[in-house]
Amino acid sequence: MIAEAGLAALWFAAALSLLQMGLGWAAVRPGNDNLLRLVRPLAVAQGLLAGISFLALIWLFLETDLSVKLVVANSHSDKPWLYKFAGAWGNHEGSMLLWVTVLAVAGGAVALLERKLRKDTLIGTLAAQATISLGFYAFLLFASNPFERSPVIPIDGQGLNPLLQDPGLAFHPPTLYFGYVGISVAFSFAVGALVTRDVGRDFAQAMRPWVLGAWIFLTLGITAGSYWAYYELGWGGWWFWDPVENASLMPWLAATALLHSVTVLATRDALRAWTVMLAVVAFSMSMIGTFLVRSGILTSVHAFAVDPQRGSFILMLLCLYIGGALALFALRVSTVREGAPFRVVSREGSLVLNNLLLTIILCLVMLGTLYPLLTEAFGTKISVGPPWFNTVSAPFALLLVIFMGMGPLLKWRKDDGNKLLKRVAVPLLLGAATALLIVIVAPDVHLLPMLGLAVAVPVALMSLMPLVGRNLRRTPLIIWGMVAAHFGIAMSLAGMASESAFSKEVLVSARPGQVSEIGPFTVRFDGAEPVAGQNWTAIAGRMTVRRGEGEEFVMLPEARMFSDPVTATSEAAIETHWDGQLYTVIGEPDGQGAWQLRLWWKPAVTLIWFGGSLVAIGGLLALLGRVMRRRSARKSVTDEAEGVPGREALA
Amino acid sequence: MKLLIIASILLVVVLVGGFAALRRLYPDSKAVAWLAESKTRPILFVPLALFLLIGGFAAYKLSNPGDTFIRSRLIGKELPAFTLPEALPNRLPVRRADFGRGEPRMINIFASWCVPCIAEAPQLMELARRGIPIDAVAIRDRPEDIARFLGQWGDPYRNIGADRDASLQLAIGSSGVPETYIVDGGGIIRYQHIGAINPSDMTRLTEEFEKARR
Structure with a gap:
């Protein structure tokens, strides 16, 4: 029943988004503002329904309902509850449902909370948001139905990829998605404003908190993802320039640029076309990222089940939305009046520089990510790795950081x-x-x-x-x-x-009792012992570690073997000190009593x-500052309107 | 592929050009007026064109999933010089000098401790039955173990060399055991098969061997 209810909610949400889109685009002309009264509740209801559908999926996973295909493929009754919960989005269909839910909820939030934007532009924005949602509802309903029942009910599920069975992963994807997809609001704002020719200060001030909100989630998501990769993959690295990481970095770079250019637009009414362009680009990067990951055209450690059919579906949506928005941009943006002029040495000037550098880095990351695709089309197979990315992006990043330090010290207009x-x-x-x-x-x-x-x-x-x-x-x-x-x-x-x-790195083949030195630490390997968890067994290497003459402590890196599905993972043991981390991994035994140990001392890595x-x-x-300022501004406006005496009069 | 790129560039040119022509031909039309009002500049279409280009590549890649196989860098390169001592007392050593004498040969990298090597043994026997000369390189192995392995799973090899420190394996860019190389009559490495040879790989291997003969 729950599965059917979830599916029904999804269908209803899709229907509402169709209605919202139709009504919205029909009513976008000025003078039809009263239709906003219809469009607003539609957007809110759509967000609610999508949310209900997602909750239904979570319910199915928590219950381990084995009559649902997705649960069978990605869950197991022995899994700890947290990972049953996280399993709901640890797979293609579930994560796409989360994607759409965030999209719909963001649209609902705009409908509910946005009061500053001009009414016709708001209608346009909601119509644009519904247009995007509709495509992705269709994708879910026709190409990746998460609620599909399975014809036979198996004894138990196939389990979740053990690498994903980690508390970090329970929260990392939703956080990232809130940012990734939340930036869709900026895209819709831009499309709405292009349609109603409303690109200006008020528009920028209305858009800014939304960009900021999405950007916060994106920042958190990337930070958490980096830490997850660092401790879970056991390679001791924190960023691998993997296509999927790049797919989250590119929207972040674009959103960061947008955040700064929207400030210029909001305070000084300059950089109009550029800001609109960035808003379109930021969400386009999110969609391209999703596409790259889901279609399997780039190989990545993060790739979900790959299906060219799904790939072509998303590619079609992508061309429609991004192509449409860019075409609208090309046709309409020149009607946007030039903004206010400014000098090179000024706050605006430094923000333009910031945008320029961020854009260069964005282009480089995109080039590096797509380059293997380009060369392969011409028959050469290469992969672009960290050395390239580090070398080409670091100089620009360093420049960017220097100007980041100086920019806020400059005055607006000229200095x-x-x-x-x-x-x-x-x-x-x-x-x-x-x-x-x-x-x-x-x-x-x-x-x-x-x-x-x-x-x-x-x-x-x-x-x-x-x-x-x-x-x-x-x-x-x-x-x-x-x-x-x-x-x-x-x-x-x-x-x-x-x-x-x-960083210091030591790789030793250690017998019990053997002592190794790493940085300021002495590490004694005491031997390997078996450990068992709810759905795994492991060999833990017991190490007694001492820093200089300090107290001894024990570290237990594990080599885990998960039962469903059978997979080996490496659990690093990490000891955090105020000035860095000691990172230990246990590897293979050599069959003659010694174990491969890998030790890193990483100063200041935290x-x-x-x-x-x-x-x-x-x-x-x-x-918070923006919201509070806006609220107090609104209050003073209503106070005046109602003829309530101002604070000065009371005092 | 090149067609696709040309097509997408053409599309943009046609769109922009077509619009300019429409403006000339129908100056009174409302739709054209709406478009013209936007005072479109070609440079504004650059982002769209770039995006379409990327989309074109992606579409191409989707329709031709291609092989995800990673080719060795040594393919097309000459086999490096080496001499491996015989791994078994009654067999001949494997030497660079035996390759490149006009006839293609296979090199099979194996070990008696390697389980997938057992899986590919019947296929190797079949290749040998078809008259393909296969030289073996035994990685980090002992003569008695090799003899036991060959006795149990069959012996498809001409010569067997012992690579005790895996030096040849590294020199020819092999990342693991088992792997199979085809070296042509000129001593050039023509093909590398990574992993065990499954029955489904037989056609490809035989084809590649025949190609190396030419």
Whole structure:
């Protein structure tokens, strides 16, 4: 029954989105604003129905309803409940349902909460959102029905990929999806505004919180995903430039650029066409990412069940939506008036530079991701790996971070370059000193990590400088948010640079009792012991570790064997210290009593994810600040309208 | 493939050009006026064209899934120089000098401790029965184990060389056991088969061997 109810909800949601789309596009002309009263509840109801459908799927997974094909293929009654729960989106159909649900819920939220946007533009936005939803409902209903019953009911399910059986994974994909798909709102805003020719300050101010919201989730999702890969895959790396990672990085880069250009548009009414373009590009990147992963045209460790039929379906949707939006952009954007002019050395100028650099990085990542596809079409098979990505993107990223530090110190409209240089002289000197220090103390550190540290230190300082000379109690939350996010970026950069500059790695074939040295630690291998969990058994390597003369502690990296499906995974044991992490992995036995042990000492590696979280927290602060400001602004407007005496009069 | 690229570029050109022509021909039409009002500049179509290009590639890739097989870089390269001592007392060693004498040969990388090698043994026997000369390279193995393995699963080999430290294996770019190479009459590596030879691989292998003969 639950499966049928879920499916029915999905069909109803699709029907509502069709209605919403039809009504919306019909009513988008100014003067038909009263139809908004119809379109709004439609969007909300559609979001609710999609949500119900997704809850039904979760219910089926929690119950392990083996009459449903998807549950049979991806779950097992012995699984811990958290992974039954997470199993609902650990597969193609379920994750697509989550995708559509986020899309519909985001549309519903816009209908419910957006009050600032011009009414006809809002109708256009909701119509655009419904148009996107409709395509993906069709994709679900016709090509990947998650609620399909299976003809025979097996004794038990086939289980979930053990790599996905991890608390991190329970929350990583939904977070990422909220960002990934949430950015669709910006896309719909852009399409709506292009149709009604409403690209301007009000439009930008209305769009900004939505972009910010999606961007926060995206940032969190990427940070969490990176940490998950780091501890779960047991390779000791935190970013692999895998097509799927790139698929989440590209929308983030575009959304970050958008976030900054929308600020220029909202405060100074400049960069109109560019902002609209970015809004279209950001969600296009999400859709292209989804397509790349689902169609199997790029090979990736993350690839779900690959099906060319599904691939062509999504490709069709993609061409329709992205092609349509870009065509609309090409036809309409020149009717958008030129925005306000500004000087090169100014806040706007630095934000343009930021956009330029982010776009260059975005293009490079996209080129690297798609390049194997291009060359293969001409018969050469290659793969583009981390060395290429690191080398080409790092110089631009470093430049970007430097200007990120300086930009907020500039005034809007125009500023004096010499003055800026004077302000940042101390941090810049500090950066040079850092570089010098590294060259002297650790001459064998490579150029890029060295530059990374030399940039991170001064930029961390610069990013705090907007607070200098302010009354900290009266500083708006928005400024705090910006400072936190920029500081987080510098922190993350410091972590990345330090990890690649100072990591130590030891690979030993150890017999019980053998002692190895790694960085400041001595590690004694005491032997391997069997361990069992709910649906796995494992060999755990017992290591007694001591840092210098400090206290001993035990680390237990495991080589796990999962029962359903039978898969071996490696569980790293990680010991976090204030200045880094000791990362240990147990490998194969050599059959003669010795075990392969892999030990890493990664100084300051945790900064990468602390920094990433700080960036997200900064976003959250800014969002709170915006919402509060908007609310108080609205209140004062209504106060005036109702003739209530202002605060001054009361005081 | 090239057709597709040309087609998508043409499409954009035709769209833009067609629109310009429409404006000339029907200056009074409402739809054209609506489009013309937008004062379209060709440069604004660049993102669309780029996207269509990528879409074209993707469509091509979807319709031709291609093989996901990774080819060795050494294919088309000359077999490097080596001499492996005989792995069994009564057999001949495997030497570079025996290759490239006008006749193609196969090199089979195997080991008695390798389970997939047992799976491919019947197929190797069949290849040998068809008259294909197969030289074996035994990786990190002991003579008595090799003799037992060949006694149990059949012996399709001409010569058997012992690669005790897997040096030849590394030199010819083999990543594991079992693997099979085809070397043509000129001593050039023509084909690499990674993993056990399944019955379904037989046609391909025989074909490749015949190709190497030419």
